[in-house]
Amino acid sequence: MARRGVGAFLEIAQYCLVVMAVAIVEFYSGGFTGPVLFGRKLFETGTPGDFGPSNWTIGLVIYAAWVLWRAMGSTTPAGAALQQSFVDRTGAPAGFARTMVRNLTKFGAVYAFPLVMFDGNQLLWVALFVGCGFIIEAMHRYESPWDIVAGTTLVANAAKASPRSSGALTLSDLQLSGSRQAQDRRAANLLRLAGWVAIIVSLLIVWVVFKEAYVFVSDQDFSFGLLNIEGERKGWYPRRGLFDISTLLIGTLWVTGIAMAIAGPVGLGVAIYLSEYATPRVQRIVKPVIETLASVPSVVIGMFAIFFVSPSLLRFFFDDIGIFSIVAAGIGVGILTIPLVASITEDALRAVPRSLREAAYGLGARKITVALKVVFPAALSGISAAFIVGVSRAIGETMVVAIAAGGSGGTLFGYDPLVPGQTVTAAMASLGAGTDQVAGSGLAFQSLYFLGALLFLLTLALNVISDAIVRRFREVY
């Protein structure tokens, strides 16, 4: 069994070093106030250079992070320095959770409880720490209470296997050095943590959006009649308590329809050209262009819509059209959707096996016949998936509509796409941009989340459908 008392001395030494480092940094940085969490100051450094209690707290936070880091490798900061680590009863390396149970038990028993008792008198605390070290060292034959609680045992790490020992092979030659083992475990734990953060972020979105949407729906002022107003005042004016969803849905339908009328054919054409006709040289030129188009920010396209599409293009067809209109927004969204449709469609076309094309060419088919009669039908499901994703993107596009469709305060119900209007997303943007005013005014703020939930469900459904199509299409080949 490894000697533990040494570890206890080392622990306090490490901690004091951290505290001193904090004090030094504080001195040179001029001091600062820590963040406020849940209405309470987390810590405050006090007067710069003053070796006060705050340094101990900051040091504790840093040391705790260090402990967590080492616990991922089944050891502690002191243990790592002494080449020791924890194993569980079976002799396997102790997991992160087990190591932390052990550390926290020890912290509570030896460090935290006396810290409270001594009312922050760090000198007494350090004395106790050192005393504990002596006791633990004296009793190193016996398992410590916290090790018993957590079911851990401290062991010395396996020695580094020596290269090709001349003598007989021993078991330790077939064991990994403790530091590499710890490093491997720590990496695995950290990566698992990252995976969990990703999942938590994902679930948070769903939870937050639907929780607030539920607040909207369950409010006593709310009735479903609000969502579909009959009569003169039909429209979406959340700040006046008018929540006619159909107004927004019609706007969304127009914008999406116009967008897909542009992005569909153009995207498809570009994709077919790229996959069936273009030489590699042409591809090398065209692809970056499409990618650049894909990366143009939507606000820029919004600007393009009101500075070019409306005045120069739409005026040509409709004499009395204003700068802001649903059509202009739809065209802008269409431009943004072209690269998406093109790239997914191209992937679908490329997924069609070469052998299928060659079979058709072998029968003397022309290029157009191969493209339209062989490749296109074979890739049809992938292409429809691309269109669905395009629709989903068009529905979710915000800034182009917020800029080009006008109607920022609200919109009256109507079917005419040549006048200003709003979509679900644009309505959210105008609500969100003014959240300061909205905050106190009843349902308006929650209606933002209601729209968010609606949007979320809509796009999720579309994505699930396209995913299902793509998966079926993968199975064919």
Add this chain to the structure above:
Amino acid sequence: MTSTKPEIDSMVGFEDARSVVTQAAGQEPAAAAPATDRAPVFEARDVSVYYSDFRAVTNVDLTINDNEITAFIGPSGCGKSTMLRTFNRMNDLIEGARMVGSLTYHGIDLYSDDVDPVAVRRRIGMVFQKPNPFPKSIYDNIAFGPRLAGTDENMDDIVERSLRGAGLWEEVKDRLKTSALGLSGGQQQRLCIARATAVNPDVLLMDEPCSALDPIATGRIEELMLEMKKDYTIVIVTHNMQQAARVSDRTAFFTAELDPNTDQRTGLLVEYDLTTTIFSQPADERTENYITGRFG
């Protein structure tokens, strides 16, 4: 003392696996190789390997000796590669793979809980079917292993020694810092051999090391193997019977047969003997059929 008859009988008794075990228990461990003065490196006793429910190799008994070249031959799917990969626990990387039976390395149970597969692979190197140098410089390829394991030796010395050992030093000494991917296939494979030897292993496992190479490159690798025999124990899996006959001291013939219990094909060791014996007077009819080209 080279009578191998009883041993072969017990191996053939696959149809009733239990009888193999009882027989083996009764006598000396069954498939122990013919008598030799060399020390055993690996001793496999009743080893079976499973991939989930599928039994890839069944009840193999085999002893591999120090500083010898042992060849595993047999038709595709007979489990010879699987068997090779149990020696350095590469199968651990495959989800659902597990080994049953006992496999010792210098007397230490390779599959004991105390043994770390990573440390095992440092002592038991591996060369793969397709040359797989890292997309780094030649130097960094060789230095990769020693850097991880840690070493007191000068890295330049290790690189030179390993490359000389693989007969590659003269060809590449002026371009150690260039990409290893610029080498020819045969050079790449010798680089992989050098890379495997850089960490000072005592066993080299080679999984069809020449199957992707042309005859000239193959010849060089074979020469190299014969040369390296004095420093290393080598186990090689090969499809090429001439190669086995040319380089190996002992040959194990595997085949795949239908397991009546599970209705699946599974690999089993048919015969294990001195290479000269296997190729001149095989004891088992299946070995003879395979060697003479009537099967597989």
Add this chain to the structure above:
Amino acid sequence: MVAITTELRRQLSVKRSSDRAGLVFRSLLVFSLLIAFAILVAVLLTAVTRAWPILSERPLDFLTSKSSQDPSRAGVWQGIQGSVMLAAITAGVAFPIGIGAAIYLEEYAGDTRFARFTEVVVRNLAGVPSIVYGLLGLAIFVGNLGGLTGGRSVIAGGLTLACLVLPIVIITTQEALRAVPGELAQAGYGIGATQWEVIRSVVLPAAAPGILTGTVLSIARAAGEAAPILVVGALTGVFQTGTMSFLEQMQGFFTALPMQIFAFTKQPSEIWGAHAAGASVAILLVVIALNSVAIYVRARLDRNLRK
């Protein structure tokens, strides 16, 4: 005999004119390609011509001036500052977590139910409209964690954008990791490397160009996004940034280039339009530069693979 050869020659000689349908089809395809080209050119030209009053007179002054009520003195310095800080926070948060999660899913998780669940969630999350992420930011980073982030701050905005690009980073990193040949990892294990050592020294270097491409593109995406930070509370009006400490700046009001473009387009007068266009030119330059980096990296990757 001669007759047969001429007949054969006639049949074998492809006459383009006879394939009229093919020609029309091909022209249609080229036409659609030209539309895409024309749009890009028109966008760039519109931005530059509209911004000409500014670009010709005070290009540097425009970039380095703070916001102001006076159009002749107003600039986008605060927006640039905000965008850079947002991008830095986004990269700092989303890259480690996203790349880590992707490595975990590809190399460690195996084919467990958790892994499959995460895959599905991440893939669908990538399709959620960006403004919905704004709602998440508003509720969590501005609301619940307001004490830490300072409310409507760069930190809250950056964290929101990090959530937005997280699925994209995960997916592109996964693809890059999958593209690394399994033999390389095998080689690493064969020498006696631990799983982490194989990932760090073999898999990640081989996947680095792919990962880099994905991350650079995701940063370009984040830099151009306005909807989420609009909801989180980037400012559209004039505001002062004085001599604040770094922490105060991180926790204080902020704006970003896309937000400023949005604000400028809301102004009716011609000169504010020029500001919108000028800011658009600035952001286009940044985004196209990032994009070119990604394209260049990928091209190099392709060359390396071919070698």
